[in-house]
Amino acid sequence: xxxxxxxAVTPSIDVAGRIYRLAEVVKRARQFDGSLTSIDRLHVxxxxxxxxSDAREYVVxxxxxxxxxxxxxxxxVSFDRIASFRGRPDHHPFVLLGGDGLKGLKLFRRTLGxxxxxxxxxxxxxxxxxxxxxLLYAEREVEEHPIxxxxxxxxxxxxxxxxxxxxxxxxxxxxxx
Numbered sequence: 370x371x372x373x374x375x376x377a378v379t380p381s382i383d384v385a386g387r388i389y390r391l392a393e394v395v396k397r398a399r400q401f402d403g404s405l406t407s408i409d410r411l412h413v414x415x416x417x418x419x420x421x422s423d424a425r426e427y428v429v430x431x432x433x434x435x436x437x438x439x440x441x442x443x444x445x446v447s448f449d450r451i452a453s454f455r456g457r458p459d460h461h462p463f464v465l466l467g468g469d470g471l472k473g474l475k476l477f478r479r480t481l482g483x484x485x486x487x488x489x490x491x492x493x494x495x496x497x498x499x500x501x502x503x504l505l506y507a508e509r510e511v512e513e514h515p516i517x518x519x520x521x522x523x524x525x526x527x528x529x530x531x532x533x534x535x536x537x538x539x540x541x542x543x544x545x546x
Contacts, residue, residue, distance in 0.1 A: 372530055374417070375528075375529055376529075377526065378412065378413050378526050379413075388408075392405045392406070403507045412529065416485065418528075435484040439481050439541065440480075443524040445522050446467065446500075447520035449467050449468060450515045451514050452513035455510070456510075459508045461510045463505050464504060465519065474500050477523070525540050525543060526543070
């Protein structure tokens with residue numbers, strides 16, 4: 370299986386629509402040329418599961434077992450600003466960012482990462498995490514700007530295969546039992 374595999378959280382279709390409409394407005398206002406991220410691809414990446422072609426089946430199996438073991442209650446995420454990341458020349462990610470409204474997401478990621486490490490995937494677990502939703506790739510960087518907060522309840526996480534679109538391969542509801 371080629372392409373990229375990763376764990377992610379995704380907004381509901383209603384929230385994804387609001388995010389997309391915001392991206393359309395900002396694109397016009399900033400006069401960006403880039404294509405918007407399609408509604409069905411809006412997400413926050415948690416961990417990439419790229420382990421090389423020989424190890425991929427093992428990595429996916431261990432990651433899915435780790436995902437099954439995660440115990441955590443649903444939580445809210447809130448994004449309250451837009452900004453650019455550096456990126457490649459003429460290809461700067463323009464993203465949603467948040468502050469305190471992402472504490473639950475950061476805790477969840479640490480919980481999932483600890484379970485992945487227990488399942489032998491410590492090399493895939495890094496502490497570098499800047500939660501964001503990519504809206505588009507723009508030809509230039511722009512300054513950070515506050516927005517009316519966009520929020521949703523995270524009650525599940527997914528395994529996504531990204532290649533010519535996103536396919537959800539598995540979904541795990543959050544639970545505390």
